[in-house]
Amino acid sequence: MPQASIFIVEDELIVSEDLRQTLEDLGYTVGGVAHSGEDALAGIGSALPDLVLMDVRLAGAMDGIETAGLIRDRFGLPVIFLTAHSDKANVARAKLTGPYGYLLKPFSDRELHTTIEMALSRYHLDLLTREKERTIRVLANAIPDPVMLLDRRLKILAANDAMVHNLRTDRPDEWQTPVFLPENSGRYAALLPRIAKALSTLVPGVFEEQEGDTWYEISLFPVAGPDPEDPLLLIQYHDITARKRFEEELRTGGLSQIEQNMEQFQILNDEIRNPLQAILGYVNMDCRKHQGDIIEQVRAINNLVHRLDHGWIESGKVRQFLIRHYLEEVHPGRSAQKES
The missing domain is CATH 3.40.50.2300 (Response regulator)
Structure with missing residues (x-):
């Protein structure tokens, strides 16, 4: 050596x-x-x-x-x-x-x-x-999501580059000021109750929060620190804005598609039922030799029409469910307008 x-x-x-x-x-x-x-x-x-x-x-x-x-x-x-x-x-x-x-x-x-x-x-x-x-x-910097580690006093112990960009400072001396305070534009103040709960129960938490036009899925992970009585907290911000927009498009687009299907059910119902009535009239007038067979086939088609009617009714139920469940969640008060 x-x-x-x-x-x-x-x-x-x-x-x-x-x-x-x-x-x-x-x-x-x-x-x-x-x-x-x-x-x-x-x-x-x-x-x-x-x-x-x-x-x-x-x-x-x-x-x-x-x-x-x-x-x-x-x-x-x-x-x-x-x-x-x-x-x-x-x-x-x-x-x-x-x-x-x-x-x-x-x-x-x-x-x-x-x-x-x-x-x-x-x-x-x-x-x-x-x-x-x-x-x-x-x-840590390979993770595109902003991530930071806090102590119980809400002081930053570590942060990846994405979080440093979010905090708009790379000076560790500024990190010594708790970031979850009103003087920090109130940006993180809403997290305080959830952070307190995570640190007291040591149970991870995941929730969604909107900041302006951006939606985040925020994950809180309590981790053991040097002092077992003083746990640390890892916070991760994941941008879910694209997912939220897709969900909104799916809700509104899905409802529109069901309404179109309901219209098609009604049109198809009418197009089948009207010729059936004419056929039954012709059978009563003539064709007695094959009257039984024709009537049997007409009844089969009529059963199909009833099934279409049932599908239309069920689609109506789905429509009402979507209106109540989704539109009320995204646009309060809109469901009443839609149903009327």
């Missing part, structure tokens, strides 16, 4: 050489040595080590803390601070750079080795976590 490469940033030549020897004795590879922040940035960009040992006080325009911040931003590498001073001001500044260790001089070889190994292990875990986060984000 290859040994880790360590880059040293130390402005005192004797100290840096002693540190190089110690690292090599511990089995590490020294990827480079720099005596100023500017030289460190140039050398690290070429060497790309696994870890940086950074003296807090450096000669030059930048101190070690400022240099460490730039290393984090440019290269994302772990930094361990080495210093003879532990004043609160420097410690507070150093913490802002996200260091992987802070060693006070003088330190033993064992302390140095332990701190480096802990830092490398933590950095490896951080890389795995970032990779998982990237994978989750790719998967």
